[in-house]
Amino acid sequence: MQAFLDQLWIARWPLWDGLLLTAGIAAAAIAFGTLLGGIVGVQLAYAPWWLRLPFRLYVDIMRGTPVLVLILAAFYIPAVAGLSLGPTEAGTLALTLFAGAHIGELLRGSLQAIPPGQAEAGRSIGLTFPQLLAYVLLPQAARSALPPWINTGVELIKGSSLLSIIGVGELLLRTQEVIGRTFMTIQFYIFAGIVYLVINIALDQLGKSLERRVGQH
Amino acid sequence: MNKPQPLLAIRGLTKQFGAVEVLKGVDLDLDQGDVVSIIGSSGSGKTTLLRCVNLLEEYQGGDIVLDGETIGYRSVNGRRHRLGDRALSRQRAMTGMVFQSFNLFPHLSAAGNVMLGLRKVLKLPKAEARAIAETWLARVGLAARADHYPSQLSGGQQQRVAIARALAMNPKLVLLDEVTSALDPELVQEVLNTVKGIAEDGATLLIVTHEMRFARDVSSRVVFMEQGRIHEEGPAAEIFGNPKSARLAEFLRNTRH
Numbered sequence: 001m002q003a004f005l006d007q008l009w010i011a012r013w014p015l016w017d018g019l020l021l022t023a024g025i026a027a028a029a030i031a032f033g034t035l036l037g038g039i040v041g042v043q044l045a046y047a048p049w050w051l052r053l054p055f056r057l058y059v060d061i062m063r064g065t066p067v068l069v070l071i072l073a074a075f076y077i078p079a080v081a082g083l084s085l086g087p088t089e090a091g092t093l094a095l096t097l098f099a100g101a102h103i104g105e106l107l108r109g110s111l112q113a114i115p116p117g118q119a120e121a122g123r124s125i126g127l128t129f130p131q132l133l134a135y136v137l138l139p140q141a142a143r144s145a146l147p148p149w150i151n152t153g154v155e156l157i158k159g160s161s162l163l164s165i166i167g168v169g170e171l172l173l174r175t176q177e178v179i180g181r182t183f184m185t186i187q188f189y190i191f192a193g194i195v196y197l198v199i200n201i202a203l204d205q206l207g208k209s210l211e212r213r214v215g216q217h
Numbered sequence: 218m219n220k221p222q223p224l225l226a227i228r229g230l231t232k233q234f235g236a237v238e239v240l241k242g243v244d245l246d247l248d249q250g251d252v253v254s255i256i257g258s259s260g261s262g263k264t265t266l267l268r269c270v271n272l273l274e275e276y277q278g279g280d281i282v283l284d285g286e287t288i289g290y291r292s293v294n295g296r297r298h299r300l301g302d303r304a305l306s307r308q309r310a311m312t313g314m315v316f317q318s319f320n321l322f323p324h325l326s327a328a329g330n331v332m333l334g335l336r337k338v339l340k341l342p343k344a345e346a347r348a349i350a351e352t353w354l355a356r357v358g359l360a361a362r363a364d365h366y367p368s369q370l371s372g373g374q375q376q377r378v379a380i381a382r383a384l385a386m387n388p389k390l391v392l393l394d395e396v397t398s399a400l401d402p403e404l405v406q407e408v409l410n411t412v413k414g415i416a417e418d419g420a421t422l423l424i425v426t427h428e429m430r431f432a433r434d435v436s437s438r439v440v441f442m443e444q445g446r447i448h449e450e451g452p453a454a455e456i457f458g459n460p461k462s463a464r465l466a467e468f469l470r471n472t473r474h
Contacts, residue, residue, distance in 0.1 A: 115318075115320075117316060117318050117320035118320060118322065120273050120314075120316065120320060121314075121316060121320035121321070121322070121379075121382075122322075122333075123271075123272075123273060123305075123306070123309055124271055124273070124309055124312070124313065124314035124316075124383070125309075125310065125313070125333065125334035125338060125382065125383070125386055126306050126307065126309050126310025126311075126334060126338040126386070127306060127333075127334070127337060127338060128302050128303055128306040129302045129306075131306075131337050131338075135333060135337060136322055136333075139324045140322075140323065140324055143324070
C-alpha cells in the first residue's frame with residue numbers, strides 16, 4: 001500500500017491533468033451538446049416534416065452508433081477531408097454530436113409531453129412562437145428534462161474515457177501511462193475507477209438538488 | 218349606414234375536420250358591451266366557433282371581422298392565405314380567452330401568469346405590469362394569492378387567475394369556453410360571480426356554457442347552436458321563456474333536469 005501511495009504521489013500531476021481534461025471535455029461536450037440539442041429538440045417537436053427529417057436522421061444515426069465508433073469517425077474522417085483536428089478537438093466534437101442527439105431527443109419528449117393547452121393559453125395572450133417557446137414551453141420542458149440531462153452528463157464523463165484510444169491524455173490514458181511505468185495495474189485502475197465514481201455520484205447529487213429546487217411547483 | 222359596425226362580425230364561417238363539417242355557415246354579430254352566450258349540445262360546434270375567433274383553429278370558409286379588421290387570413294388574387302405568426306399573434310392579443318381547463322402556466326406565480334402578456338406582448342415595464350396584475354387579481358378576489366403558484370390554488374382560484382390573465386391585456390373581446398365545466402360543484406359559483414362582475418363592468422363577452430341559469434342571468438343575447446349552425450337566437454328571456462323551435466325546447470327540457 002505504501003508503495004502505491006508513493007507512486008501515486010509521484011504521478012499526482014499527470015493524473016490531475018488527466019482529470020482536468022476529462023472534466024473539461026465532458027463540460028464542453030455538455031455545453032455545446034445542450035446548445036445543439038436545444039435546436040434539434042425544438043425542430044423535432046415543431047418543424048414541418050421536411051425540416052424535421054434531417055434532424056431525425058442525425059439523431060437516429062448518432063444514437064444508433066457506438067460512442068467509440070463516433071470517436072474514431074470524428075478523428076479519421078476530417079483528416080481524410082483535409083481538415084486537421086487534434087485528438088482533443090476530434091474527441092470533443094464526437095462527444096458533442098453524441099450529446100446533441102441525446103439531449104435533442106429527450107427535449108423533444110419533454111416538449112411533446114406539455115399539455116397542448118399551455119401553447120394555446122400562450123397564443124391567446126398574443127405571444128409569438130419564439131416568445132411562447134422561451135417563456136412558456138422551454139421552461140416547463142427544462143424541468144422534466146433535467147434528470148435525463150444530468151444522466152447525459154454522467155454518460156459523457158464515462159464516454160470521455162474512450163478518447164484514450166485516439167491519444168487524448170485524459171484520466172484513463174494518464175492512468176495507463178502510470179501503470180506502464182509502475183506495473184501497479186490493479187491499484188491504479190481501481191484508483192481511476194473510484195475517481196470516475198466520485199465525479200459521477202457528485203454530478204448525480206447535484207442533479208437531485210437542482211431537481212428539488214425547481215420541482216417545488 | 219347609421220348603425221355602427223359591430224365589434225365582432227362572423228360571416229358565413231365554415232370549418233371541416235377532415236370530412237366532418239363542424240361549422241356549416243355561421244353568422245354572428247357582437248356589439249361593444251354585448252354579452253352573448255352560446256348554448257347547445259356537445260358537438261354542436263360552439264367551442265370550435267370560439268376557437269376560430271381566437272385563431273386557435275383554421276377555418277375553410279367565411280370571414281371573421283374584429284373591430285373592422287378581417288383576422289386570420291388575407292386574400293391574394295381571390296385565394297385565402299393564413300397569416301404568419303406575428304400577424305396572428307397581434308390579432309390574438311385583441312381577444313382574451315379563458316379555457317375550460319384553466320391552462321395557467323405552472324412555472325409562474327399567479328401574478329407571473331397575469332404579467333407575462335403585459336411584459337412580453339404589450340412590452341410594459343415590470344413595475345407597471347406588476348401593478349396591473351395586482352389590480353386584476355384584486356378584482357377577482359385574489360389579492361392575497363398573487364405570489365402563489367397554480368399548484369397551490371384551488372380550481373376556482375386558478376380559473377379566476379385565468380380570467381385576470383385574459384382581462385389584464387385589455388382585450389376588445391373576451392371568449393369564455395365552458396369556464397366552469399372542470400370545477401367542483403361548490404367552486405362554480407365563485408367563478409360565475411366573477412364573470413358576472415366583469416360583464417357588469419362593460420366587457421364584451423362571448424360565452425360558451427352549459428350553465429343555463431347563468432346564461433339567462435348574464436346574457437344580453439343567447440345563441441342556440443345545433444349541428445354546426447345557429448338554430449335560434451334572441452334575448453335571453455325569449456330563448457329560455459319562449460323557445461320558437463321544437464329542437465330548442467327539447468334541448469332546454471333535457472338540460473333542466
